[in-house]
Amino acid sequence: MTQLAKQLFVGLCMAIVINLTACKEPLQDNDTQLVNLDQSGAQGQFSVDGRYAVLHDPGDKLAVFDVATQMRLFQLADPVPASDAAKGNIQAFSLSEDNSQIAIGFRQFVEVWDIEQGKLLGTVTVYPSDELAKVSALRLYTRPHHLLVGLNDGTVNLLDLDNQLVKKAKLHNSKVIHVAKSAQGQILLSAGHDGQVLLFDAHTLATKRGFSFDRRITSIAQSHDNSRLFASDALNEQRIFSLYSGTEYDVSLSYPERFRWFRAAAFSDDERYLATGSSKAWWTLWDAQNGQEIGAYFIKAHSRDATILDMHTNSHGELLTLSSDGFIELWQISTLVNGRQ
Template sequence: MYKSIIHILLTAVLVTLLLGCDGVSENPRQAFHQVSDVPIDLGVFSSHADLVAFVAQGTLNIAKTDGSGVLAQFKLNETKVTDIAISQDNRLLAASFTTYVVVWDLVDKVRLGQFDVSGESEFAKTSKIAIYAHPMQLLVGMTDGTISVIDFENKLTKRIKYHDARVSFLELGAQRQLILSAGHDGVVNILNASTLQPTFEHRLSKRVTSVAYNLSQNLLFASDALNEQIILRPFSSEPELIKLAYRERFRWFRAAAFSPDGQYLATGSSKSWWTLWDVNTGQEIDAYGIQAATSTALIVDMHINKERKLVTLNSDGIIEYWDINILKNLTR
């Protein structure tokens, strides 16, 4: 552990020096800590980023984001986890495997059950999940583009094949009235949760690598695997499209999050930094290097709260807190 900390500190100095040459500024970091001594395979924050769930060495871990302790650990019989999700009330935890999903109760720390899922293709595998409580509802995306909505209260399953390739993003909007999805076919859409009919659709030229939304501010961000990164206003009569502006020929975006006030967008790249953007113009405000224990570290999830505090989780199992208010060029 001691060597790991020394490695992190030395790597941080090196990253800062190297990225500084490209205009990456000093980090507005407040604190950081390590939740895993080994690299993580998957990791997600809860809806308010007070909990973090991650898979490492065949174990599914749930911990407090502030580093104050591990809440639960579940040993996995199968190591190939395709996705994990926490319900908005922090009560339920779900993990998807090749053809089934397992759900746990985080309060009672018990396994609630295993649920088989399938797509239209016999070769389809799970790719994305989302879970909700009160009443319990499960969304499952498949590699053939199929989306299933499992309503446990009414013992009902709806299924639609809206994408032509792997589902890469899947969430329910507020009040569970809308379903947001995206796929490797380049399609980003919003569906009516009751009818599963589309209310909004946008097509990118390549597979979608990251999505963020803030529907209360009428904002939807999508990035493809090449050079199309856009901010949309899906509920406007004439949807406005803002492209992110940067000097490079292309960038690859791994994660994204809007600020609750809709003023800023944070994105994680395929390398060891994150970037802050002005939502209204698409202009880059600045980029900041992350703490890293390995040369391949990248951000796997991020969240901004109402106080404009950003929390990030990277593939080295390191959580960092950032205060974007302290930047001189951030003004209301």
């Protein structure tokens, strides 16, 4: 080995050692409460209050579970008939805020189901800008009965289901991954693979404020009072900022690696902490006031590819994680914080 090669090798080893020692290794064997839903999922979602969980598996079966009892409350598992091939597979889904209904999006329409009765309430056509576009994000509300739809051509629809009114605007240049309403319902929020997070008027759909990232958004989470937002791009930009106030409040997450991948996220109820999921079987807890990492924790996993699909926090200071293996774990945030001090 030449002298130059030796120097490069030593430098590389030192960089690896520095990186490993600077990073908090995920902890294992945590004392968590564990719920097994007995179904895997490629997509998953908690209800707004964390009482229900939805899993959509690779075979296109979708089920709604009661977290406390593990009971399967609703299931959509019938294969798509050949005569209805245009329907396609499930693209997105959303539980209503009162847990009474679920919206299930296919290529260019959405079915709305009554969860308790297992009854199809209606089918809603969506309106893309590109005729080949597909549904990519949903948010269902029952008070009032509104459906927000994002499509992979960058279009957003606001559908008033009671009055059969439709508003449409092309707000993004690529796939929409997140849509939501503000607490008062006057402002709508969307985020897309074009790196844009937008606030727009619910009546006119005119953009009121925007936040730009250099790359596509991979995860996004609002605080419980909807005032703060966490967003992450596909490389190394992760920010917490104020949505509606005029003051600039911007915190960036701090870590020693060049980049991290963030898949899911949730603020604690008191907004002091932020939990983020990774592309692997572990998650990270952060101080949301300064962006410093508190600790990282492995989830229970059966498969080597297990990852967190969704996260939810409640007023008891607890975090729920929903994994692709169908496990729900309950974590006490204060215990984790004190354990790292």
